[in-house]
Amino acid sequence: MPELPEVESAVQRLRAATVGKTIAKIALLHPALARRISPSRLRSLRGARIADVVRRGKHQLVLLDDGRTLHAHFRMTGDWVLGRESDALPRFARASIAFTDGSRAVLDDPRMLSTLDLHPRGAPLELGLGPEPSDQSLTPDALHAALARRRGPIKPVMLDQRVIAGLGNIYAAEALWHAKISPRRRASAVSLSDARALLAAIRKVIKAATGARYTDDSVVRLAVYDRAGKPCRRCRTPIERITQAGRSTYFCPNCQRR
Ligand SMILES: [Zn+2]
Secondary structure (H helix, E strand, C coil), X not given: CCCHHHHHHHHHHHHHHHCCCEEEEEEECCHHHHCCCCHHHHHCCCCCEEEEEEEECCEEEEEECCCCEEEXXXXXXXXXXXXXXXXXXXXXXXXXXXXXXXXXXXXXXXXXXXXXXXXXXXXXXXXXXXXXXXXXXCCHHHHHHHXXXXXXXXXXXXXXXXXXXXXXXXXXXXXXXXXXXXXXXXXXXXXXXXXXXXXXXXXXXXXXXXXXXXXXXXXXXXXXXXXXCCECCCCCCECEEEEECCEEEEECCCCCCC
């Protein structure tokens, strides 16, 4: 599943390929996407120019010069294939954005869980997101206060996008390992000094992964994720896997005791 660093990479690629270009035609190639934007609204996108492409959490916002926003979310397996309109369509092409210069951005998604929406000009985007890991407003005190208000263990709380935008299952586990905090620790019982260590660890793992196209052990060397039974990279204790809120959590039972 694309996580924040992968979505950031996708946004950077899309921005570099499309900003300043004028839309010639958008085609929605899958019924699930076609239901989200009517044919007349699709046609109204002709002639719109891409002003910027930005990321908020795992959302991708294509800002148009007329004030409207094309809003993409990859969910599980989406990606952009950037090329020319004359190129063959990729096998799982779900939407195609053609530009007047002959270039094209294709939303490719084998599982077809990606979404594409069009927001009107002036409509505030309510994405229900907390601060980004990189936000200056996210201080150790602010994180400590946000955790203190939550029930349940820390790991599922870290996946709540209202607490931190963009953090997913892989990097939550990785950050807890770096901060030596047990994923089973109650969120409300995390101390201020542990919140400081956790915030530093979140920033470290996100920064280390940025630039990778997909989360992949060959690209980003993961410390605990998907390493059940393998030795901890710090103390050699076998990594354990548990299930929390329906998701796998990997941790070292020896060095994540806080
Ligand atoms: Zn360990």
